[in-house]
Amino acid sequence: MKTTTPYHHGDLRNALLQAGERLLRQDGPAELSLRKVAREAGVSHTAPYRHFRNKRALLSALAQAGFERLADATLEVENKYPDDPRRQLLEGGVAYVRLAVRYPETTQLMFGGVLEIREEDTELHEAGHRAFEGLLKIVSNGQREGLYRDRDTMELALAAWSLVHGLAMLVTAGQLKDTVTSNKEITRMVTSLGELLQNGMLK
Amino acid sequence: MKTTTPYHHGDLRNALLQAGERLLRQDGPAELSLRKVAREAGVSHTAPYRHFRNKRALLSALAQAGFERLADATLEVENKYPDDPRRQLLEGGVAYVRLAVRYPETTQLMFGGVLEIREEDTELHEAGHRAFEGLLKIVSNGQREGLYRDRDTMELALAAWSLVHGLAMLVTAGQLKDTVTSNKEITRMVTSLGELLQNGMLK
DNA sequence: ACCTGAACACCGTTCAAGT
DNA sequence: ACCTGAACACCGTTCAAGT
Numbered sequence: 001m002k003t004t005t006p007y008h009h010g011d012l013r014n015a016l017l018q019a020g021e022r023l024l025r026q027d028g029p030a031e032l033s034l035r036k037v038a039r040e041a042g043v044s045h046t047a048p049y050r051h052f053r054n055k056r057a058l059l060s061a062l063a064q065a066g067f068e069r070l071a072d073a074t075l076e077v078e079n080k081y082p083d084d085p086r087r088q089l090l091e092g093g094v095a096y097v098r099l100a101v102r103y104p105e106t107t108q109l110m111f112g113g114v115l116e117i118r119e120e121d122t123e124l125h126e127a128g129h130r131a132f133e134g135l136l137k138i139v140s141n142g143q144r145e146g147l148y149r150d151r152d153t154m155e156l157a158l159a160a161w162s163l164v165h166g167l168a169m170l171v172t173a174g175q176l177k178d179t180v181t182s183n184k185e186i187t188r189m190v191t192s193l194g195e196l197l198q199n200g201m202l203k
Numbered sequence: 204m205k206t207t208t209p210y211h212h213g214d215l216r217n218a219l220l221q222a223g224e225r226l227l228r229q230d231g232p233a234e235l236s237l238r239k240v241a242r243e244a245g246v247s248h249t250a251p252y253r254h255f256r257n258k259r260a261l262l263s264a265l266a267q268a269g270f271e272r273l274a275d276a277t278l279e280v281e282n283k284y285p286d287d288p289r290r291q292l293l294e295g296g297v298a299y300v301r302l303a304v305r306y307p308e309t310t311q312l313m314f315g316g317v318l319e320i321r322e323e324d325t326e327l328h329e330a331g332h333r334a335f336e337g338l339l340k341i342v343s344n345g346q347r348e349g350l351y352r353d354r355d356t357m358e359l360a361l362a363a364w365s366l367v368h369g370l371a372m373l374v375t376a377g378q379l380k381d382t383v384t385s386n387k388e389i390t391r392m393v394t395s396l397g398e399l400l401q402n403g404m405l406k
Numbered sequence: 407a408c409c410t411g412a413a414c415a416c417c418g419t420t421c422a423a424g425t
Numbered sequence: 426a427c428c429t430g431a432a433c434a435c436c437g438t439t440c441a442a443g444t
């Protein structure tokens with residue numbers, strides 16, 4: 001059952017993060033308890049305090065991992081379609097929602113208000129910043145090619161981000177269960193909404 | 204300090220909801236405790252169970268109030284601009300984000316994953332449904348006038364909802380503190396993003 | 407009907423102590 | 426350095442009891 005892995009070797013921090021991810025998936029962000037995480041990792045309930053100042057710090061590290069996945073995905077998409085900023089934005093959106101659907105509890109942790117994001121969590125903040133900068137780059141790639149109407153980069157980026165983020169949050173909150181169900185349908189929906197934002201809803 | 208209001212008269216339920224709203228604003232959705240709510244209302248910590256099956260039921264009622272505010276706002280906007288569905292959609296979006304900014308903790312409770320939305324909470328579900336139907340009506344008003352491109356009503360509505368919802372969630376999560384600050388700026392931003400969705404980002 | 411106090415199992419955090 | 430067990434103040438929920 002419980003292999004006596006030598007956590008004393010310094011990988012307890014990682015073991016705790018892994019256990020945290022597992023419990024986050026299982027119980028959701030509101031139910032996750034530090035004591036359960038410790039139990040799952042096979043240590044006493046005070047051991048985590050050697051590696052995290054408090055429960056908040058553990059949650060913050062889990063959220064950070066989520067932001068890093070987001071930043072990586074953005075970079076990847078940019079590299080995959082080097083001369084097609086329109087495709088970059090569309091595929092970036094798809095990746096964003098896919099990640100949210102794959103890690104709904106982490107998404108809720110990142111954006112849902114369970115964990116208050118503070119300036120002091122520099123690493124968390126930086127990971128988030130990196131993801132946003134990837135998006136800004138993709139938008140300014142498009143601007144350089146004269147793709148978009150004459151607008152502030154920030155505003156164009158925020159439009160794309162809001163659209164995709166809104167869909168992601170609605171899906172993870174289970175608000176769209178009647179409308180959008182399968183994974184395939186979600187991808188189709190992001191693509192379709194992306195097209196609407198690019199060409200407009202009006203006739 | 205504590206006026207001996209006769210809660211025995213049947214308004215304890217309301218007093219608890221009020222105390223809940225107050226503590227929700229003060230401490231955020233994650234920190235709200237049933238015992239604190241009871242204390243704030245001046246009753247023993249077991250008294251709430253006379254009116255709510257459990258803590259979840261209280262939170263659900265608070266979220267429901269939020270959905271009702273949303274549904275009301277949507278209806279109001281529709282009546283205010285009876286023959287201008289384009290304006291209805293734009294002002295509806297502004298109202299949506301305004302409500303989110305005004306009640307950030309309630310918004311997080313409604314959509315953030317602290318409270319798992321279940322089918323069984325029929326009243327909560329209905330309030331949410333009513334809000335969404337208001338949006339659908341506004342979109343189909345526009346379709347009747349031939350305003351929009353030929354698309355599924357649901358898809359057009361979801362595009363508008365996602366855009367506005369995403370912005371609202373980003374603002375309430377404090378993710379846009381560097382970019383969008385004042386209340387006035389938020390209104391300007393919604394309007395601007397709404398225009399982008401209507402006419403498209405592309406040249 | 408409406409409310410209480412004791413009780414239980416849980417939680418986050420601190421601290422003195424052990425290797 | 427790294428981990429533990431006892432302790433404290435809190436929590437959600439149940440239950441017998443009081444008016």
